[in-house]
Amino acid sequence: IAAKLRGPGSGRYKLPSTCGFKGHDFTQHMKPAYSFGKRLGNSFISSNKCSPGPVYYIEPRYTRHGKDGTPHYSILGRPLNPNTFKTPGPGKYQNEKVHPQGEIHAPKYSMGSRTRYRQCDSYPSPNNYGLPSLLGSKVINKVSSASYSMTGRSLTGSFDEDLAKTPGSARYSIVDPNIYRKRAPCYSMLARRYMPGDKTTKPGPGAHHPEMVVINRPRAPQYSTGIRHSEYITPFVNESTD
Template identity: 30%
Template sequence: NCGPDLPGPGQYTLPPLIGCKAQDVTIWRSPCYSFGRKLKEVSSKSAGPGPSEYTVTNVTRFGKITTPCAKLNSRKISKVLQPLPGPDAYCPELHMNATLTRAPAFPFGRKYSYKPPVGTPAPNAYTIPDGRRMKGCLILGKRSEPKGAETPGPAAYGTPKIDLTRKRVFSATIGSRKEPKPPVALPGPGAYSPSYNYVLPRVPGFTINGKPNPCIKPYVGPNDNN
């Protein structure tokens, strides 16, 4: 009796779960911590004054407390004014009265020059014909009958042959009578004798294979332990 000569579970070398590389293939990545790079040394030169150098007198969380005062701004540049007379240079009472002596009225214009009339007849100089007269009819002479074209009529043409325009005219054909053939020498239904013994020699069944040989070792590749 050859026992199974297979490696046990302890014979396989599995990668550990420690580190970021060469880990178990079933886990995407194991939890790990990475170390940062070394920081540069702090320069001996100070970046600014310390907290004690600042003056925090009269400073609150709302801001610095100051006394209200007016701000002095620079003087604006004066613009050059136009040389116009001032209000006291006008004396409207010397030129016109403040009230009107009469009501507003429309003036009359000048007389236009006389133009001679144009030498055209008056409307009553025209003689308009009477409109009750109706338009008469004109009788012309007898026209000659139009001469028709000297071409044959539809009845002058014969019956066209359809075989010339189509591949073949649809028609029914009567074939010859077929001769009866002799019957084939085959056995009839009564000549058969179906039986179970002639159809299947035995009932269908499943076959059981033999027991595998335990002495035959399975094939183990070199990549099975990787």
């Protein structure tokens, strides 16, 4: 029963190390730890990373009197839209078409443009005014007279009525006489019926065996094989009366 209980063995428990200083067993005494320093090359000593020192770079444009006033120039970038600086050249000007100043101009006439439409010009003409009607039922501020109207022409009896579209005598259904008179006897034809008969399977002449019938004649004796009895069954002993 104890063999069925399987627990972790001694190899499953991990004890802390007693060497070094990382993860050292706190229950044991730890010795002092030493490390090796990094070797500094000649390039590291000669570079500015060793120490700042008195090595400072001062730009030449700064003097003891301040910043010098010499102009500085730079190259600008390409403009985005070159057409903005597309100024006309000297050949674009036509000085011969310009009238000399101080001389008298000949009269010039031109066809003026259509004047601008003003809101104050929107007055209706006299023919736009209309007086209300004094006939009919819609008279303003006055008692209206009697109003009569003509109805539309009826389709029945009009000149455009198609008499061929009227229903004839054959279109009316005839009333069944059985409704208003004594009802006559009614007969109906039944469906076809089949003659009743026995549909069970009947044996034919070849299905009979008269030679096997022995009820009306003597029959030879017949023997059969007995049943095998078990050896462990006690035989039946009949007690004799003698």
